[in-house]
Amino acid sequence: MKTDVSHIARLAHLRFSEQELSQMEKDMTELAEMVKELPDPQEQAVFSEDNVMQLREDDAEPMSLSRQDVLANAPLVQSGCFAVPKTVE
């Protein structure tokens, strides 16, 4: 089965040269071989009640990071916001 690696690259927001894409296709084929060796899916395991992840209460807590902290690593900041190339005309 031929894999559409160009489509996968678009989904992953990555770009490759023709040579790299050709290598990726070989890698996907190797992966397909990996999967063939796995057994057919069994019934899903049932997890015990005491192993269930407990979420904390949905209570708002004070902000731990200031706006300045959050923007400190941004490549480009304008008017206190993250700035990116224009998305709409």
Add this chain to the structure above:
Amino acid sequence: MKLYKKKACELSRMLRERKISSEEICRDILERIDSTESSTNAYITVCDDIIEHAKAIDKAVAEGRDIHPLAGIPIAVKDNISTKGLRTTCASRMLENYVPPYDAQVITRLRQAGMVITGKTNMDEFAMGSSTENSYFGCTHNPYNYDHSAGGSSGGSAAAVAGGEAILALGSDTGGSVRQPASFCGITGLKPTYGSVSRYGLIAFASSLEQVGVLGKCAADTAMLYSLICGHDSKDATTARRVYSDLSTGSSYNIKGMKIGIPEEYFGADVSEESAKAVYESISCFEKMGAEVRRISLPNTKYAVNTYYIISSAEASSNLARYDGVRYGFRAESCSSLAEMYERTRSEGFGSEVKRRIMLGTFVLSSGFYDDYYKKALSARNMIRQELLDAFKECDIIITPTYPTPALRLGDSAADRMGLYNSDIFTVPANISGLPAMSVPCGMSSAGLPIGMQLMGAPFSEQLLFNAAYAFECFTDECFAGGVFR
């Protein structure tokens, strides 16, 4: 004797008895870093405030204040663990200048205990690799032989401890990335039970597989550090709500009657003769100590590598989607559209191994392939886990080689990527199953390279692993423990 050669437990005692100061320890470490770093490349960033922190601990001691047993001890931190105000790169161009605005939970615990962070260690980019050759900052060299790898992905942390550039280190282990470098560098490395150490602040690769791990020169050192960092954290919902005993107060070295399983699937033709011999000889030490050794079979082991690579790549593709050049990290220049910015940022910011795994992960999760690939791997995961849990009804611990061979020569792994992936077969089952596993040095090859054995246990059985490791060290007069200074 130079203090960088000593273990954490010895230095802790000497500090509290006021025989030495933290400043003296840290100056020795800095001197060692100065003389060795150009050969090992263990660090990406060395801190410039080490002595200042050491002096603060010495002041506390002088004032008679109670200090934590690990206060004043220098520790290196793998560069995928967030440290507030200190560059954290994941060894990637993508985060080359990223400075976290917060500490990981494990770092908060180190700071509360008064440990002295020496710096951030080298690793495979985003923890994807087994040799620390996939780093944007160059590879790390094994302190035993600079032509050889220190392992990966926590190669920098392992090399730092083994070579005296740190007394202890934190790493992370997703498929063996603490245990395998520990094995290559002749030190002890623990991957804890999944859920026993908070992942808050650990920059994510594969969230259901990884744990922060600990590296030290011996079992006691590793136990002290594990006891400091384990525990429930409200900021990581996958941490278990349980009370942990303090394992740092000393392990029992009486393992008479301990039931040890030896799985035949882990001693096949792929294991080097020297590695197998070292592990078998170590197993006979356990028998001499009164443990009961029994052969077991774990046939689902053959699915482990494939299961691991499918699941970890899938999770990586999701976790690394956040690197888009918008809020932090690298951004490609002169992009005319948002789409171009995303694509060029990610293509230029990530290395080739990271991009390969993102592509694999995207593929297995994509429409039309999800059921056949990802769901099949999840089912295999359950089978592997259940088989191991059943084995632990009959055994207390399982012993295997950590890796098929001693440390690889640098450059060798690039030629055989699938071979490199397949060599993770002994370590990935513990990640797939969420079980604790530790590498303990147990021999040396004829070429002078360390060999490690892996001890694996049932969930939350770290105490048994430490008992076994400590007993082995006592029985063998610690002839394999201690890194290059053993």
